[in-house]
Amino acid sequence: xxxxxxxxxxxxxxxxxxxxxxxxxxxxxxxxxxxxxxxxxxxxxxxxxxxxxxxxxxxxxxxxxxxxxxxxxxxxxxxxxxxxxxxxxxxxxxxxxxxxxxxxxxxxxxxxxxxxxxxxxxxxxxxxxxxxxxxxxxxxxxxxxxxxxxxxxxxxxxxxxxxxxxxxxxxxxxxxxxxxxxxxxxxxxxxxxxxxxxxxxxxxxxxxxxxxxxxxxxxxxxxxxxxxxxxxxxxxxxxxxxxxxxxxxxxxxx
Numbered sequence: 530x531x532x533x534x535x536x537x538x539x540x541x542x543x544x545x546x547x548x549x550x551x552x553x554x555x556x557x558x559x560x561x562x563x564x565x566x567x568x569x570x571x572x573x574x575x576x577x578x579x580x581x582x583x584x585x586x587x588x589x590x591x592x593x594x595x596x597x598x599x600x601x602x603x604x605x606x607x608x609x610x611x612x613x614x615x616x617x618x619x620x621x622x623x624x625x626x627x628x629x630x631x632x633x634x635x636x637x638x639x640x641x642x643x644x645x646x647x648x649x650x651x652x653x654x655x656x657x658x659x660x661x662x663x664x665x666x667x668x669x670x671x672x673x674x675x676x677x678x679x680x681x682x683x684x685x686x687x688x689x690x691x692x693x694x695x696x697x698x699x700x701x702x703x704x705x706x707x708x709x710x711x712x713x714x715x716x717x718x719x720x721x722x723x724x725x726x727x728x729x730x731x732x733x734x735x736x737x738x739x740x741x742x743x744x745x746x747x748x749x750x751x752x753x754x755x756x757x758x759x760x761x762x763x764x765x766x767x768x769x770x771x772x773x774x775x776x777x778x779x780x781x782x783x
Contacts, residue, residue: 544768545696545752547586547662549689550577551682552700554592554623556756564595565623570630576762577667578636585766588658588668588692590685591627593619599677613677617644620681624671625649637666643675643684655691662692679739686740690747697744697751698765699736704755705773706735720773728775735775750776 552573559566577587596619602612624640631638639661640650651657653670661668673684689697706728709717725745729738735753736744744751754765754772764770 543584543766545694545698545766546584547692547694548696548698548766549588549590549685549692549694550698550700550762551685552589552591552756554594554596554598554619556595556700556702557591557623557626558595565626567626567630570627571634573627573756574630574634574636576756576760577631578634579760580762580766581636581665581667583763583766586662586665588662588670588688588694589624589627590670590681590688591620591623592681593617593623595619596622610677613679617672617675620673621646621650621671624669627669631667637664638669639666640669640671643670643672659692668692680737682736682740683743686736686743689749690743694749697749698762699751699753700756700762701753702755702757703753704758704771705753706733706775708733719771722774722776722778725775725777741775744775745777748777750774 557565557570559569580587593616597615599609599613599616602615603609621642621644624642628638628640641653641658642650643653645652650671658668658670670684670688673679673681674687685697703711705719706723707717707719711717723733725741728735729741735741736751752765752772752774754761754770758770761770765772
């Protein structure tokens with residue numbers, strides 16, 4: 530269970546050195562109802578810059594729901610494969626926006642897309658991405674895995690495994706995994722730790738089941754935390770702050 534933050538600040542050693550940070554597309558909307566809110570992106574960029582300065586190696590996957598969601602398009606009668614392709618392009622737009630904001634903050638960044646579009650970003654090449662991270666660059670993986678019918682959650686899990694990450698960090702609007710939606714149920718309790726199997730059996734819907742199974746089978750923890758709290762990313766990297774850790778050894782925090 531993560532320890533609380535000490536009065537003297539963070540411990541020197543990072544609990545998670547190489548991580549994949551998963552952001553939803555909706556997180557980029559900020560207070561808006563659609564699109565990309567640059568001040569919100571700048572807030573995320575500052576958090577990433579602080580984490581990088583602390584010695585973390587970071588890669589990102591950003592969803593596309595703030596621009597277009599493939600499942601929603603399919604529900605309205607579009608061909609699912611076509612709709613998912615549009616959703617993948619939305620994630621590229623978000624990645625390019627985040628790259629611009631990060632580089633304005635002095636953070637060297639590369640975007641790698643699973644769909645080749647060489648005039649605006651690199652193609653996804655695993656060893657090149659690993660090298661970028663070793664050199665201190667933030668790598669943003671766009672276009673999911675390049676195939677329809679897979680979510681960006683699954684893409685994030687796959688890239689976390691391929692990059693040999695210590696953890697997948699899922700930044701959300703709540704500070705962990707709860708027994709029920711805390712916005713709807715005042716009696717919902719937060720887990721400090723929870724096992725992958727329990728997450729799947731109870732259908733707690735943190736990530737889709739394909740992503741959870743990938744992480745379970747490769748024994749990489751998922752840490753769910755709130756992006757709202759200032760400094761929350763840095764706290765999670767030090768094993769501090771409020772979050773839920775999902776792992777093969779997790780125990781219920783009920």
